[in-house]
Amino acid sequence: MPSDVEKWKDEVYGEEIRDHLRRFAEEGWEAIPDDEHDAWFERFKWWGLYHQRDGQESYFMMRIGPPSGVLDPGQLRVIGEIARDYATGPAANPEFGNGYADVTTRQAVQLHWINIEDVPEIWDRLEEAGLSTKQACGDSWRNIVGCPVAGKDEREFVDALPVVDDLQENLKGNPDYANLPRKWKVSVTGCREGCGQGDINDVGIEPAEKEIDGQQVRGFNVRVGGGLAGREPRFARDIDVFAEPDEVVDVLGGLSGLFRDHGNRDNRRRARIKFLVDEWGTEKLRRVLQDDYVDFELKTAGRDLREQYSYNAGVPEDHGHADHVGVHRQNDGNYYVGLNVLVGRVGAEDLIEIADVAEKHGSGEARLTQRQNILLTDVPEENVDDLLDEPVLEHYSPDPHPFQRGSIACTGTEFCSLSIVETKNRQVRFSRWLVDNVDLPDDVENFHIHLSGCTASCAQPQIADVSLRGMKTRKDGEPVEALDIGLGGGLGENPAFADWVRERVAVDEVPGAIRNLVEGYAAERGDGETFREFVQARDEETLTELVEPEETSYDDPYMHNTKKTWYPYADDDEPESSPAPNSPEDQPVSGDD
Secondary structure: OOOHHHHHHHHOOHHHHHHHHHHHHHHOHHHOOHHHHHHHHHHHHHHOEEEOOOOOOOEEEEEEOOHHHEEOOOHHHHHHHHHHHHOOOOOOEOOOEOOEEEEOOOOOEEEEEEEHHHHHHHHHHHHHOOOOOOOOOOOOEOOOEEOOOOOOEOOEOOOOHHHHHHHHHHOOOOHHHOOOOOOEOEEEOOEOOOOOOHHHOOEEEEEEEEEEOOEEEEEEEEEEOOEOOOOOOEOOEEEEEEEOHHHHHHHHHHHHHHHHHHOOOOOHHHOOHHHHHHHHOHHHHHHHHHHHHOOOOOEOOOEEOHHHOOOOOOOOHHHOOOOOOEEEEEOOOOEEEEEOOHHHEEEHHHHHHHHHHHHHHOOOOEEEOOOOOEEEEEEOHHHHHHHHOOHHHHOOOOOOOHHHHOEEEOOHHHOOOOOOOOOHHHHHHHHHHHHHHOOOOOOOOOOOEEEEOOOOOOOOHHHOOEEEEEEEEEEOOEEEEEEEEEEOOEOOOOOEOOEEEEEEEEHHHHHHHHHHHHHHHHHHOOOOOOHHHHHHOOOHHHHHHHOOOOOOOOOOOOOOOOOOOOOOOOOOOOHHHOOOOEOOOOOEOOOOO
16 A cells, blocks of 8 residues: 555645645645644655754754755855844754754755745745755655766866756656655766765766777766665665766666656655665666666666775775865866865854855855865965965864864754754764864874764764764663764775664763774774774674773763753753744744744
C-alpha cells in the first residue's frame, strides 16, 4: 500500500503547492486545518519550507538552493537582508543572537523563524535577485552540488558549471521528475580534488577521460546509490557509464525516470535509490537505463581521476587541498578567498558585511561549500591583502585553527524535531575548548569533527576524522545528552565510513576523549602518518582504548536538555511556556495565547 505521504502527494504536489501557500499566507497560520498539518507540511517542503519542531508552531525553516553553491553578485546581500528582516523569533540563541543564516552541507542556505504570512514577500525578493526555494526540499531533485569553484579552479579537469546549469534548466522543476519516491541528490564534479563528494550522493557525476574515435575526450563517469542517512550508509557505485558533457542531462533524466518508476513508494525508509541498487545490482540498473530510459548507446566508463582526489581524502597536506578555506589562485590569475564559517552559521549583519567585502574587493560573487563555508571570488592580486584586513574576517577567518576549520554541525534540537541533542552551540564550545587545550601535530592542518544530532546524518558524520552522533544516556543517575564516537571516515580514492568505537558517551566527557585520542595519535604515529592512516592501521580494540572518555575543564550547559522543550535556550523552556503560534509581529495568534 502506498505510504501516507504518497497519498498526500497524489492529491496536491509540485508547482500547484505554491498557490496554496500563498492562500495560507494571506489568510494566516490558522487557515491551515489542524487535522491536515502533516499533509500540508509535507507538501510545503517542495517549496523549501520545513515546519519547525513542536512548541514552535507557526514557524518554518526556509531553504534556498543555489546550484553548486554559486551566488551571483548581489545575491549574498539579498539573503542577508532577508535574514535580518524575517529570520527572527521570540527567543535569541545565546551564541548567535536573533537573525542569522545557516550554510548547509549541500551548498544551500537555511533561514529560521520564518512566518508563513511572510513567505510571498520573501519569494518576491529572492526571485527578483534570481534565487529560488523551489525543490529545496521534498521528494524531488534537491540542490545540485559540486565543486564550489567550478569554472575558476586552476586544477579543474573539465568545467562542470555548464553541466550543472543544464541540469538545473532541464530537470530541476521538470514535471516529469517532480514527484519521486524520495529526495534525489546529485553531485557534479569536474575538478581533480573530488570536492563534489559524489560518493555520498544518489548520483555522482565525476571527472573522467575516454578515447573516442581516436581522440581523448573529457567528460564524466557515473556512480549511483550513495547516501548516509540512517544506519545504512552507502558509497555510490560505478555503473560503467561515461557521459560527455552534452550527454549528462539525458543520462540523469533517464536515471531520474528509472527511480521515479521503480523506487519504493510503499516504505519510505527503503525509498532511496541506494536500496534499489542493492536489490538490482549495477548491471541490471545499467541495462534497464539503456533499454527503457536512454535513446542512444551508453558508453562504458572512462579513466577516472580518483587517485588524485584530496578533498577530505586523508592524504598529506601537500597532496592537494582538503577544503577551500584560505587564499587560492583562480585559472584567470585572480584569487578566491575561502572564509571559515564555524558550524555554518552567519549573523545577518555579518552576512551583509561579507557581501560588502565581496563587492569592494572582488566581483561580488560568493560561493558556498559543502563544508558550510563561504568563498569570495574574482579578487585581483592587488586587493587580496586589503580584503584580508577587513574586520569581519577576524570572526570568519581564512586561516582558522584546524579544530575550527574542521567543525561541522547540523541544526540540532534548536529547531529540528528529529534531533536528539543540541549541536550548533555545542560544537562551537567543543572547538574552542580543543583549541585551548589540545595540541595537534604541527603538520596537521585539517582535522574534521562532525556533530550530527541523530542518525539522519545531516552533518555527514560518517566521513569525518572524528564522528559524533546524538544519543542519550544516564550519568550519576540523571538523564544526559550523549554522543556516539566514530573514527577514520573520509572520501578520496579509497573512501571509508567511520568505525563507531564508543557509544553513548556523556557530552561533557567527549572533549576529553578527543584529547586522549589526539595525544595518542601524536605519540604513536609513524613519520608523516596521516590521521586516517593511523586509524586504519589499528584494530577497534586499540582505537577504543585511545578514545577514553574523561571529564575535563570543559563545561556543557546543555547536557541536561533531555526533556521535551519548546526552545532549548529559552529561560523558561517548558512546552506550556511557548509563545507559539505567533503572528509575524510576534504577537500570540488569537485564541491560542
